[in-house]
Amino acid sequence: xxxxxETVENTTVVIVGGGVAGLALGTFLLRDGIDCVVxxxxxxQYVEQRQRAGVVDSRAARMFxxxxxxxxxxxxxxxxxxxxxxxxxxxxxxxxxxxxxxxGRFCPQQVLVxxxxxxxxxxxxxxxxxxxxxxxxxxxxxxxxVRYRDGAGVTHTLDCAYVAxxxxxxxxxxxxxxxxxxxxxxxxxxxxxxxxxxxxxxNHQSMMAIHERGFAGQFARGPLASRFYLQCPLDTxxxxxxxxxxxxxxxxxxxxxxAVRGPITAKTLVxxxxxxxxxxxxxxxxxxxxxxxxxxxxxxxxxxxxxHDADVFAAAVLRKVSEGDASLxxxxxxxxxxxxxxxxxxxxxxxxxxxxxxxxxxxxEFRRRLARAEFERLHGSESAxxxxxEFLTGLN
Ligand code: RFL
Numbered sequence: 001x002x003x004x005x006e007t008v009e010n011t012t013v014v015i016v017g018g019g020v021a022g023l024a025l026g027t028f029l030l031r032d033g034i035d036c037v038v039x040x041x042x043x044x045q046y047v048e049q050r051q052r053a054g055v056v057d058s059r060a061a062r063m064f065x066x067x068x069x070x071x072x073x074x075x076x077x078x079x080x081x082x083x084x085x086x087x088x089x090x091x092x093x094x095x096x097x098x099x100x101x102x103x104g105r106f107c108p109q110q111v112l113v114x115x116x117x118x119x120x121x122x123x124x125x126x127x128x129x130x131x132x133x134x135x136x137x138x139x140x141x142x143x144x145x146v147r148y149r150d151g152a153g154v155t156h157t158l159d160c161a162y163v164a165x166x167x168x169x170x171x172x173x174x175x176x177x178x179x180x181x182x183x184x185x186x187x188x189x190x191x192x193x194x195x196x197x198x199x200x201x202x203n204h205q206s207m208m209a210i211h212e213r214g215f216a217g218q219f220a221r222g223p224l225a226s227r228f229y230l231q232c233p234l235d236t237x238x239x240x241x242x243x244x245x246x247x248x249x250x251x252x253x254x255x256x257x258x259a260v261r262g263p264i265t266a267k268t269l270v271x272x273x274x275x276x277x278x279x280x281x282x283x284x285x286x287x288x289x290x291x292x293x294x295x296x297x298x299x300x301x302x303x304x305x306x307x308h309d310a311d312v313f314a315a316a317v318l319r320k321v322s323e324g325d326a327s328l329x330x331x332x333x334x335x336x337x338x339x340x341x342x343x344x345x346x347x348x349x350x351x352x353x354x355x356x357x358x359x360x361x362x363x364x365e366f367r368r369r370l371a372r373a374e375f376e377r378l379h380g381s382e383s384a385x386x387x388x389x390e391f392l393t394g395l396n
Pocket of ligand 1: 016017018020021022040052053055056109131169171172195288289291299300302304305306
């Protein structure tokens, strides 16, 4: 074929983005007998190695179990219903009440992604990596199209019934919606996290420090690695954080030496923000996951919300295709947004609590004392503790 050649194909759903939302959706649709094509901008190797989230909550894990996929896609270890806090250098474990029977897991996002790719391709799914210039067209009409260019420069057009925008916050799907259609509701927390990946085994699944120098966290990422988080100002630069400075700051905030100062393999800055786009649809384009909403990583809910959207959308398409009933598709945005705002409320509360309780330079002494009182309530009040446990496990 020459560079100008075009191919035109038909499918039911074009899924833009092969991250957690796109791959889970593709797998669910495929197993429900619905044609779909997943278009991913990056290479397979890139998406399989991209390190991000680590917590699959019970609700999401249960969704995979109910679809008979848990053993094949979930890795990692089950949650223990215990959070380890260090408050001003003192150990304050919090055992939270939960009816969860061990479904939630510490499962690195790249393990989930790798497994979903294996299942999807193994069952005959159509997943196209390195798709360039993906462009949704006519999504407000009866038959949308998605065009893209493959690595050989050939342009492809996919005619479809629905486009699923699963391409994250910086993707092309939401950007293709005309101005003024979506409302953007957002909140900036005023600080960032330096996120650090290190070949350093963790003594506990989770450790979180409340300290006057700011929040610090350590979360296990498999048996040999940890993800560390350090609250820092928005205007800091990664280059300012030498490895020695990272370890000194982690140890100062935890008030004890880390078990192993292993090699640091990645450092990134993440400004903490909450964002919701409303509605999550435009014509036949449906937004899923980070393309529609962002939660601060303190809550460990972003990937879980993406999985929830995939579950709701797959069920809605199945109902329409098998029974001709569009009611679930029409309700898609409202159904997801109710769940999104519930998790946003938890994420904002937990993020404020963990940061306000430490460094007073952001929100002052009054907020610090409020946050400390709330922290004590989690230890002392059965109902507060149970509600917290329900949110953490995703059962609320
Ligand atoms: P993803 O995973 O970003 O996937 C989007 C995919 O779309 C592709 N893409 C395109 N493809 C085609 N054409 C284009 N024009 C495209 N533009 C983009 C991208 O290459 C990519 O493959 O979005 P998705 O599927 O919505 O999933 C969202 C989650 O990845 C995200 O919410 C979580 O990582 C958030 N998160 C956490 N969530 C949890 O549930 N539990 C956690 O413990 C947790 N920890 C975290 C986190 C996010 C973090 N960062 C990096 C912000 C910890 C951190 C540090």
